[in-house]
């Protein structure tokens with residue numbers, strides 16, 4: 001099976017064609033992608049953990065956990081779902097149904113290659129930009145398309 005490659009162009013335009021760190025305007029061919037949470041700290045290759053970075057900033061970036069990593073992950077996760085860049089590989093679940101969950105997501109945590117996405121009444125698990133498992137009430141919702149009761 002062919003490995004799904006990262007859409008570098010998507011990240012570049014999402015980040016307004018600028019380096020995420022120094023805000024320098026860049027051309028697509030000049031960019032590198034940086035793991036916002038470093039891989040050595042458990043950061044993944046998912047869209048919500050990749051930012052546009054100039055070569056200079058990538059060279060000097062500290063290998064530490066950024067203070068706003070949770071907010072940045074949340075923001076880019078929600079955007080990636082809305083933009084259809086996070087899909088599902090769960091049988092009978094349409095990727096579009098993920099959009100209805102975005103207001104319910106409260107927390108993202110990366111653990112090695114898998115990230116756990118939590119809401120009030122569910123966890124979702126994402127690997128390589130795909131939802132690989134969903135537990136709790138959310139599964140019925142994703143399959144059936146029913147509204148979750150508040």
Ligand SMILES: [Zn+2]
Pocket residue numbers: 019020021022023024053054055056057058
């Ligand atoms: Zn830069």
